Amino acid sequence: MREEETGTGLALRAVASGIVVLAGKALFNFLLFLAIAALAVPAFALLLEWRVGSPAALAAVVLLGGWGLSIVSTFLSALVARAGQRNVLFLVVSFPLLVPLLLPAIAATVAASQGSLAATPLRVLVAYDGAATCAAYLLADAAWED
């Protein structure tokens, strides 16, 4: 969406394919998410006296949840980038698609806090990430072309 707002979308279209742009943007969003999580999780634990029973399980949730969030939001941003009212539209299209990611992520975070590894929600996260990544890869050019 930023590319369209700053008018650099056309230049980017001229030099890169949809898959390359999607991969780059999703990776950037993922790294940004990890950076925020690296600050937010310790701050949350410190301020709210939150004891994480299983840090490894929590790290798995952050990685899997973060990737799912990044790939889905990046793909949907590409779809709405050239539509009117894109900021509102992004919220409308992303909310129902992100809930199935957030629910198992919350369940797995609760389990990680209590010191256990919730296998089913983590499996759901892996499946969701895999499905979303494959779909975004196959549809990237359709979302990006002009």
Next chain:
Amino acid sequence: MSRGQVLRTCTRLLTNLHPPRFTGTMKLLKLLLLPYMAAVIAGAFLWVEPAEGFLGESSRIVFFHVPCAWTAALAFLVAAAYSAAYLLSRNLRFDQVAHAAVRLGLLFAALTLVTGSLFARIMWGSFWNWDPRESSYLLLLFLYGAYLFLRAAVDDPERRARIAAAYALFAMVLMPFLVFVAPRVTESLHPQTVINPQGKILMDTPTKTVFFAGLVGFTGIFLWLLQLETRLARAERR
């Protein structure tokens, strides 16, 4: 069969998709749909005994609630197939069918939610209980409602069709997580579904007969409405 051959076969199949045309025998089937559905409704209320473990006659809702849910899922699947056909062929007629299928899917999904709420009122004392199944179905309405918002936000017909097709396919891939996976990960009050862990349909013969007859009838109604919607869209385009 090589990957290229599989891709070519899929492309040929998808680009040869056409909405059903009611000519000859199909016209007769369309006329028979009314007495057929009347027989299904009569069977649901007069032939089948209410199921055990349910209050009063509430179990009869299964003959309308589940076929509505099935038809909604079918409509979204049809929308995804026609969206794929559009992306492969760039024929706007496929986009019209996908759009019509989503609108009909939303209608049947709303009916599923209404019939489910009526059942919830009798069984659980309230029309809305924030049960995972109720919530996930409400989100399904939002998911495909967003498809209509997305279409409305793009002016250029070619771009609108391309973006809507990409969204419909992306939504179809993630929709099972919303409707089938998320409600099963959490505890739900919803009675055991037809697709259950045992892999068995737990119904007696009359119930099973009326139930599957209902599924066929609702599918017929959907195909008829889809054909009418696409004809209407074509007429408006002219």
